[in-house]
Amino acid sequence: MGRFVIRPVTPGDRDAIWDIFHAVVSRGDTYAYPPDTTRADALASWVDGARATFVADGDGEVLGTYYIRTNQPGQGAHVCNAGYMVAAAARGRGVGEAMCRHSLREARRLGYDAMQYNLVAATNEGAIRLWERVGFSTVGRLPGAFRHPTEGDVDALVMYRRLADVTG
Numbered sequence: 178m179g180r181f182v183i184r185p186v187t188p189g190d191r192d193a194i195w196d197i198f199h200a201v202v203s204r205g206d207t208y209a210y211p212p213d214t215t216r217a218d219a220l221a222s223w224v225d226g227a228r229a230t231f232v233a234d235g236d237g238e239v240l241g242t243y244y245i246r247t248n249q250p251g252q253g254a255h256v257c258n259a260g261y262m263v264a265a266a267a268r269g270r271g272v273g274e275a276m277c278r279h280s281l282r283e284a285r286r287l288g289y290d291a292m293q294y295n296l297v298a299a300t301n302e303g304a305i306r307l308w309e310r311v312g313f314s315t316v317g318r319l320p321g322a323f324r325h326p327t328e329g330d331v332d333a334l335v336m337y338r339r340l341a342d343v344t345g
């Protein structure tokens with residue numbers, strides 16, 4: 178893998194985002210989106226319904242994507258949520274970590290004080306290690322809250338990171 182840049186989404190990225198989204202979500206093992214989510218619903222949520230969406234661009238190829246959204250209204254609105262997906266062929270090369278670190282800075286820039294992941298499947302061990310590396314703590318464990326397609330009902334983690342120390 179060569180270098181990549183992380184940049185805001187453009188309309189020309191929608192097909193690539195859908196391809197990545199569909200490949201991830203149709204497996205049903207990492208996100209709570211219905212596995213048969215349509216292209217329209219996927220893009221309405223991941224791109225149009227988010228506060229911000231970015232892509233990791235390697236020489237014009239979309240390698241990964243993330244979004245930031247406000248996690249709760251009103252008195253919870255200073256906490257954001259984010260989601261990340263990397264194309265299967267581009268995994269394990271730092272794209273996910275770079276997007277996560279980028280999202281922390283972006284969230285800070287947008288004025289959020291913390292970031293929360295609401296439903297991390299406990300089976301998603303590589304992702305959990307990655308989030309911990311970037312400073313997230315597991316603050317809650319929801320017994321059986323994630324219906325895994327092959328493992329049955331597995332625990333889901335709530336992971337949280339305050340952003341006060343994030344600079345740049």
Ligand SMILES: CC(C)(COP(=O)(O)OP(=O)(O)OC[C@H]1O[C@@H](n2cnc3c(N)ncnc32)[C@H](O)[C@@H]1OP(=O)(O)O)[C@@H](O)C(=O)NCCC(=O)NCCS
Nearest residue numbers: 207261262263268269270271272273274297303304306307
């Ligand atoms: C989780 C995800 C975003 C990580 O992206 P990535 O670019 O592979 O991550 P990085 O290269 O920065 O970090 C690699 C870590 O991801 C894990 N990982 C997950 N799938 C991997 C794969 N197919 N190949 C290599 N590493 C993988 C590794 O375990 C590694 O952690 P480790 O070094 O502690 O073992 C990506 O695997 C993905 O899109 N997965 C499907 C969707 C998902 O689970 N999103 C997160 C939901 S909480």
